[in-house]
Amino acid sequence: MKAYVLNKIGQLDYMERPLPRLKEGEVLVKVGAVGICGSDIPRIFETGTYHFPTIPGHEFAGTVVDAYDAPGRSWIGKRVGVFPLIPCGRCTSCIERQYEMCSSYDYLGSRSDGGFAEYVKVPVWNLLELPEGVSMEAGAMLEPASVALHAIRRLELREDDTVVIFGLGTIGCLVAQWLRTFHIEKVLAVGHRKEPGILMHKTASKDYLYRMEEEGNMREWIYEKTQEQGADIAIDCAGSPVTVANCLECVRPGGQVLLVGNPQGEMAFSKDSYWKILRKQLRLAGTWNSSFAHQAGDDWHESVRHMEAKSLQPERLITHELAFGNLSQGLRIMRGHVEYYNKIMVLENKVRRK
Ligand SMILES: [Zn+2]
Ligand SMILES: [Zn+2]
Incomplete structure (x- = not known):
């Protein structure tokens, strides 16, 4: 098979690899669509994966084409989304079925081979069947969609709350889409350049307000839009010390701050922010990953349910569709910020979406 193999930091080779050998409880998934995650950029170019060689890619969907044993055979021919985290099953978090906090997990696309390949081996445990109306591209966005839902579920959310979002990358835009499904009407979002605002208006709600950081006076804008009270909730989806400080500044006394974005670097902040x-007796929450517990109501099942009902349309955030052989082009765009992008999706059969 063809695969993108990370042989060392910064060296991703498009090369021929043998098909993965299946073990007990595993199936072979033919990748139909794989998204490039923001976290793949530092993983490939700065920090590397846990060992080399590794095939990156943790946001993918595909079709089950082979299985090692009986439990997997019933999946053959099915279209699936894949929860990329393989929990240990023994630690306290696993016993509580909070697999996202497993203390010694395996992970497709960083610790084990992932979806930047024609085929991936996946434990049956990690599969979620895609309903008919959910496309491969949407299925490949189950992971970020679930991460965004998981984040919001860390909040105590009331319908009349005013929510500020800093950072409108894929997760920020998905947070906005979820807020819409939770009937939140007052959302103020802050980002760089004008395109993210346009995308949020198209995919979440045209009534949500957007402001470019370049316009300055963020504090004034937010206080003006909240009758000088500050926002009930501030969500950081950017992971920079500046945006976290902005969250603390713009939230009202007694409000909630949710930290979602992976840190871009050191996260020092001033005494004044602290x-x-x-003084505002803020409630701070962190969030990590998403919940997948094989039951209705977990983040993944909730995401797929909303995708099927079209109340969540993560695939509308796709700004670039690339053929599998052109994956490196997507990495270049993201790494160099050479043009605006939100989600860059690589497709097995690149066909135009309507
Ligand atoms: Zn990701
Ligand atoms: Zn565990």
């Missing part, structure tokens, strides 16, 4: 946490 005082805001104390």
Whole structure:
């Protein structure tokens, strides 16, 4: 098979690889669509994966084409989304079925081979069948969609809350889409350049307000839009010290701050910001990954349910569709920020979406 193999930091080779050998409880998935995650860029170019060689890619969907044993055979021919985290099953978090906090997990696309390949081996446990109306591209976005839902579920959310989002990358835009499904009407989003705002208006709600950071006076804008009270909830989807400080500044006393974005670097913040946490008696929450527990109501089942009902349309965030052989082009765009992108999706059969 053809695969993108990370042989060392910064060296991703498009090369021929033998098909994965299946073990007990595993199936072979033919990748239909794989998204490039923001986290893949530092993984490939700065930090590397846990060992080399590894095939990156953790946001993918495909079709089951082979199985090692009986449990897998019933999946053959089915279209599936794949929960990329393989829990240990023994630690306290696993016993509580909070697999996202497993202390010694395996992960497709960073610790084990992932979806930047024609085929991936996946444990049956990690499969979620895609309903008929859910496309491969949407299926490949189950992971970020579930991450965004998981984040929002860390909040105490009321319908009349005003929510500020800093950072409108894929997760920020998905947070906005979820807020719409939760009937939140007052959303203020902040990002760079004009395109993210246009995309949010198209995919979440045209009533949500957007402001470019370049326009300045963020505090004034947010206080003006909240009758000088500050927002009930501030969500950081950017992972920069500046946006976290903005969250602390713009949230009202007694409000909630949710930290979602992976840190871009050191996250030092000023004494003044720290005082805001104390004086405003803020509630801070972190979020990590998503829940997948083989039951209705977990993040993945909730995401697929909303995708089927079309109340969540993550695939509308796809700004670039690339053929499998052109994956490196997507990495170049994301790494160099050479043009605006939101989700860059690589497709097995690149066919135009309507
Ligand atoms: Zn990701
Ligand atoms: Zn565990």
